[in-house]
Amino acid sequence: MTKAQESPINDGTPTLADQVIASDTDAGEAQVSGSALRMILRTFLENKLAIIGLTLVVAMAIFCFIGPLLYHTNQVNTSYNINLPPGPGHPLGTDENGRDVLGRLMVGGQSSLEIGLAVAIIATVFGVLWGAISGFFGGVVDTIMMRIVDTFLSIPSLFLLIFLAAVFKPNLPLLIIILSFISWLSPSRLVRGESLSLRTREYVKAVRIMGGGARRIILRHIIPNTVGTIVVNATFQIADAIAILATLSYLGLGLPPPAASWGEMLSNGVNYIYDGYWWLIFPAGLAIVVTVIAFNFIGDALRDSLEVRLQKR
Amino acid sequence: MTGFFIRRLGQSIIVIIGVTIIAFFLLHLIPGGPARALLGPRATAVQIKQFNIANGYNKPFWVQYFDYIVQLLHGNLGRSFKLNQSVTSILSNEMPKTILLVGTSTLLSIVIAIPIGVIQAVKRNKVVDYVGTGASFFLYAMPTFWAGQLLILLLAEKVHLFPAEAPQGSTITQVLSQPNALVLPILTLTLITYAAYSRYMRSSAIEALAQDWIRTAKAKGLSSRVILFKHMLRNALIPIATLVGLSIPGIFTNGLVAEQVFNYPGTGLDFYNAAVQQDYPLLLGTILVIALFTILGNLFADLAYAVLDPRVRYR
Numbered sequence: 001m002t003k004a005q006e007s008p009i010n011d012g013t014p015t016l017a018d019q020v021i022a023s024d025t026d027a028g029e030a031q032v033s034g035s036a037l038r039m040i041l042r043t044f045l046e047n048k049l050a051i052i053g054l055t056l057v058v059a060m061a062i063f064c065f066i067g068p069l070l071y072h073t074n075q076v077n078t079s080y081n082i083n084l085p086p087g088p089g090h091p092l093g094t095d096e097n098g099r100d101v102l103g104r105l106m107v108g109g110q111s112s113l114e115i116g117l118a119v120a121i122i123a124t125v126f127g128v129l130w131g132a133i134s135g136f137f138g139g140v141v142d143t144i145m146m147r148i149v150d151t152f153l154s155i156p157s158l159f160l161l162i163f164l165a166a167v168f169k170p171n172l173p174l175l176i177i178i179l180s181f182i183s184w185l186s187p188s189r190l191v192r193g194e195s196l197s198l199r200t201r202e203y204v205k206a207v208r209i210m211g212g213g214a215r216r217i218i219l220r221h222i223i224p225n226t227v228g229t230i231v232v233n234a235t236f237q238i239a240d241a242i243a244i245l246a247t248l249s250y251l252g253l254g255l256p257p258p259a260a261s262w263g264e265m266l267s268n269g270v271n272y273i274y275d276g277y278w279w280l281i282f283p284a285g286l287a288i289v290v291t292v293i294a295f296n297f298i299g300d301a302l303r304d305s306l307e308v309r310l311q312k313r
Numbered sequence: 314m315t316g317f318f319i320r321r322l323g324q325s326i327i328v329i330i331g332v333t334i335i336a337f338f339l340l341h342l343i344p345g346g347p348a349r350a351l352l353g354p355r356a357t358a359v360q361i362k363q364f365n366i367a368n369g370y371n372k373p374f375w376v377q378y379f380d381y382i383v384q385l386l387h388g389n390l391g392r393s394f395k396l397n398q399s400v401t402s403i404l405s406n407e408m409p410k411t412i413l414l415v416g417t418s419t420l421l422s423i424v425i426a427i428p429i430g431v432i433q434a435v436k437r438n439k440v441v442d443y444v445g446t447g448a449s450f451f452l453y454a455m456p457t458f459w460a461g462q463l464l465i466l467l468l469a470e471k472v473h474l475f476p477a478e479a480p481q482g483s484t485i486t487q488v489l490s491q492p493n494a495l496v497l498p499i500l501t502l503t504l505i506t507y508a509a510y511s512r513y514m515r516s517s518a519i520e521a522l523a524q525d526w527i528r529t530a531k532a533k534g535l536s537s538r539v540i541l542f543k544h545m546l547r548n549a550l551i552p553i554a555t556l557v558g559l560s561i562p563g564i565f566t567n568g569l570v571a572e573q574v575f576n577y578p579g580t581g582l583d584f585y586n587a588a589v590q591q592d593y594p595l596l597l598g599t600i601l602v603i604a605l606f607t608i609l610g611n612l613f614a615d616l617a618y619a620v621l622d623p624r625v626r627y628r
Binding site: 147148150151152153154155156157158159160162163165166167239243246247250251252253263266269270273274278281285288289290292293296 | 324327328331332334335339342343344450451453454455456457458459462463465466470477561562563565566569570573574584585588589591596597599600603604607608611
C-alpha cells in the first residue's frame with residue numbers, strides 16, 4: 001500500500017458534486033436511483049439544444065442507414081454520367097466517377113457514424129480503466145501512467161495518426177484501433193482526477209476494510225461513480241472521431257476505395273473546385289458539420305443537465 | 314515558485330525522454346524495421362542484413378536506443394532518402410515558415426476572440442451573444458480542410474480577391490514577398506482557432522464580470538469603459554496563456570491540414586508528402602521536433618501563468 005492510500009485525509013473540502021455522488025450510493029455500491037435518472041432525463045429534454053442535437057443525430061442515422069434501402073444507387077461501379085449537376089434522377093448530382101452524390105452521402109455517413117461510435121466506445125473503455133487504475137493506486141504508479149499520457153498528448157494527434165496510417169494502410173478494424181489509440185487520453189485524465197478523490201471516500205474505505213480488493217473497488221465503486229463525466233466525454237469523443245476521420249480520409253489515408261466516406265468525397269470534389277461543381281463540396285461538408293454540431297449539442301446539454309441535477313438537490 | 318519551476322522543468326524533461334522512446338519504438342514498428350524503411354521494399358535479405366550490421370541494428374535494443382539518443386543530442390535526426398537531405402536541414406528550413414503561418418493566425422485569433430468575448434459577456438443572452446455563440450459552434454464543427462475549400466470557392470473562385478495557392482518559395486523571405494497569397498491560409502486557420510478560443514474567452518469574461526472587485530469598481534462610480542478594459546480584461550486574460558499552451562498540438566494539426574489544402578511549403582506539407590512516400594526518417598524527425606515545440610510551449614505557458622497570476626501560489 002502506498003502512503004497516499006493510507007492517508008485518511010481528503011484532498012479538500014468535498015464539493016457539491018462529491019456530496020451528491022456520495023449520497024447517490026446505497027451501501028457503497030453506486031446505483032443511480034430511478035428518480036435521479038428521471039430527473040437527469042427531464043432536465044436534458046427541457047434543454048432546447050439537446051432536442052435539436054438528438055433530432056439531428058436520429059435524422060442523420062435514419063438518412064444513412066435506412067435511406068439506402070429506399071433510395072437505391074450503385075456506389076461501387078462507375079458510369080459515364082460524370083459530374084452531372086443536380087437534376088431529375090440525381091437530386092444532388094453525380095461525382096467524377098458518375099456515382100450519385102445523395103446515395104454516396106448516405107453510404108459515406110454509415111462509415112462515419114459507425115467508426116465514430118466504435119472509437120468513442122473503445123477509447124472510453126480503455127481510457128477510463130487507465131485513469132481509474134492510475135488515480136486509485138496513486139504514488140509511483142500514478143506518476144508513471146500519467147507521464148505516459150502526457151507523452152502521447154505532446155505529440156499532435158494528426159501527426160501520429162498520419163504516421164500510423166502510412167505504416168499500416170488501414171482497413172476498417174485497423175482504422176478504428178488507430179483512431180482509438182489517440183482518443184483514450186482525455187477520458188483517462190478526467191477519470192484519473194475523479195478517481196484520486198473517490199478513493200478516499202468512506203465507502204471505498206469500508207469496502208477495503210471488508211476485504212474488497214483493488215479490482216472490486218475500481219470496477220464496482222470508482223468507475224460507476226464517474227459515469228456522468230464518462231458519458232459527457234464519450235459524446236464529444238464521437239464528434240471528434242468523426243471530424244478527425246474526415247480529415248484523414250480527406251488526406252487520402254482513410255479507408256481504401258471503393259469505400260465511401262464524407263472526407264473522401266470532399267477530397268475528390270476539391271479537384272473540381274474551379275469548375276464550380278458546388279454539389280461536390282457542399283453536401284458532404286455540411287453533413288460533417290451537422291453531425292459534429294449535433295453531438296456537441298448533446299454533450300453540452302448532458303453536462304448541463306448533470307450539473308442542474310446537482311444544483312436541484 | 315523556484316521549486317515549482319524546477320519540478321515543472323523536470324516533468325518536461327521526462328516527457329521529452331518519453332517522446333524519444335515513442336519515436337524509437339515507432340521506427341521499429343515499421344514492418345521490416347529501420348532497414349526496410351531506409352532501403353525500401355525491394356531490398357534483398359542480404360542487403361538488409363548488411364545494413365543492420367553496418368548501422369548497429371543487430372545490437373540489443375537498449376544499446377540501439379542509447380546510440381539513437383547520442384545521435385539526437387548531436388542534432389542528427391537521420392536522413393530523408395526521398396529528398397536526399399538531412400532531416401535537420403529540411404526541418405530548419407521549413408519550420409520558420411510553419412511558425413509564421415500558425416503563429417500569425419493564432420495571434421490574430423486571440424486578438425479577435427478577446428473583444429468579441431467581452432462583448433458577448435456584457436451582452437449575455439442577448440441577440441449578439443447568440444449570434445456569436447452560434448457562429449463559433451458552426452466554425453468549431455467545421456473541418457479545417459472544408460473551411461479552406463469554402464474560402465477558396467468564395468474568395469478565389471467566385472470573387473477573384475486572393476490567390477487560392479499559398480506563396481511558393483523555399484525561404485521565409487520569398488514567402489513573405491507574396492502577402493496576398495498568405496491571406497487565405499492565415500484566414501482559414503484564424504477562423505478555426507478563433508472558434509476554439511471564443512467559448513473560453515466568453516466564459517472567462519463572464520466569470521471576471523461576476524467578481525467582487527467589479528462590483529467595487531462600479532460602486533466607486535468608475536465608467537464602464539475603465540471597468541471593462543482596466544479591471545476586468547486584465548483578469549480575464551490570464552487563462553489565455555494556459556489556453557494557448559494547451560492548444561499547441563491542435564494548432565500544429567490544423568496547420569498541417571491548411572498547408573496541405575493551400576500547398577503551403579512548410580513542415581506540415583513535408584510531413585504529409587513524407588507519409589505518402591513512406592519517408593520514415595523525415596516522419597519521425599518531424600514528430601520529434603513538433604513534440605518538442607509542444608512540450609516547450611506548454612512549459613512556457615505554465616510558467617507564464619505562474620508569473621502572471623500573483624494569486625497562484627505554488628509549493
